[in-house]
Amino acid sequence: MKTIASILLFLIFTSTDLYANWAVDIEVVSGKYSSKVSIGAESLASSAYDAGRDMPVVEAGTITAYFSHPEWKVNKGGESFSDFYQDVRGESYPLLWELKVDTGLAGVHKLSWQLPEAMPGGLRLILGLKGGGSVDMHENTSYLFMAASSNIFTIEAVMEETPVPHPPFITDLISRNRALHVHWETEEGAVGYKVHLGTDPTVYERTIAVRNVTNFKIGKLENGKTYYMAVTAYNEEGVESGYSEEVSAAPFNSIPTSPVTGWQYVEEGEDLILRLSGARDDDGETVRYEVEVYSDRQMSQLAVSADADGGEVNLGKLPRGTYYWRARATDGTDYGSWSGTRIIRVDIESEGEVERLEKAYGRKRF
Structure with a gap:
């Protein structure tokens, strides 16, 4: 009977007072390794792993590799001597980390992961397979493979360009009773809109986030004063479009005359x-x-x-x-x-x- 070992690769997001980062855990669930588990990390796009990161693993042992980001605080204290850290930021992408696993065991192995809910906008992780091919780690949560004496995987970080919403098209501006009521068309990919108001062309002193609607009314404006308005759209990542075409109006309200009274x-x-x-x-x-x-x-x-x-x-x-x-x-x-x-x-x-x-x-x- 073949001995089956399972290797679990977790990418988890934690948030504590100490640190918040991604963690890659390679854990021996069953069986016993006859050699080392080699974890290599390269901050540049490279196929070579760092042999200096080879670490011995005992039965049911764990090695953790933390992948941090400048938006998160990382506390290196209190961790095992076998832990190491790798920064996912880069002036250019892709970035590549190589994981080399020497199991010394035959059978089916499993890599599994859980990505953080909070991902920097546009950042995507891909699991590279030995001999070619890849697994999108956002669309899959695990990968099964036949063990060999040397199993090499890569984790590649790529930065996708986040689509920028088109500026909304204003369809109408109604001026009445010291109020402006602006209407615009829905933009694909937009989850909300912002209405910008000012008293000088292209200078907006007031911005109102109005969520996913296509019209908004601003009241209690100064009688007879000219106001300038524009609308922007934003997507789920918070990426905001440019301004729509500017519109303007001078809302005016005729004040009622006094009534006729007598004794x-x-x-x-x-x-x-x-x-x-x-x-x-x-x-x-x-x-x-x-x-x-x-x-x-x-x-x-x-x-x-x-x-x-x-x-x-x-x-x-x-x-x-x-x-x-x-x-x-x-x-x-x-x-x-x-x-x-x-x-x-x-x-x-x-x-x-x-x-x-x-x-x-x-x-x-x-």
Whole structure:
């Protein structure tokens, strides 16, 4: 019966307070090696392994090779004397590491690996096989092979160019009520977009990440001021496109005019009803009214307030006394100016009271 040994090659990503890197573990799971496991590493694209890295392995022993990256901290302390480190960064790619395994055992062996979830953008690992051929380590998790006296594998790091998304095409820009609503077409490979806004051409003071949508509205802009906008797309790796064609507009909102108001008299115990009219909005927006009633001429003691669509607004019953009221209109974006202050009399029925008010404040009554 043939003795079968399994060799497990793990590429794992760990994240601790001490270090975070890739690790290649060659572990004796069963059987006993009659010679060394040779692990070689070359930082350049080379077919030669480093004989100085040959290390003896006992039954069920482990050798670990750490492949680090400058984005991660590497702590070399506290590890076995048989560990070594190799940097995966390079001024040029590909980079190649050669693993030579002398098993001295016949049978089927297995290499297996688990790649880290966090990979530098564009970096890809390929397992090279003896006699030619390769295995994409991102699409496969293991490889079976017949053992020989000398088994040579390579791990090759290649840097693929990450596709850059095309700049989005803006299809529409709507300017209304001090807001800009921009629309654009979907870009292939984009997982999100950014809207850029500024008050000078090609100079954007504000950038908003809007995720995977194709329109966005920015409100509360300065009335009548010209704004410039552009959109960019970005992919899963965070690679961002260039700017779209710039568009501009000066969002303007016509502020409603003040409503027409007048004095009012109501008998004590009756509801105070005020009639609102006269405000207009040149944009054609529907206006609403805000009403305030004060108990003092200085307009500091608010007695009651209300919002109304127009027409009549019922403010309920007020105690006997003299009040002062005003109103203003809004189109939902801006408020118009307050109307002039008008008097309200709440009193018991008194002959000649209305005539006295008309003489003092005019015949117009609300």
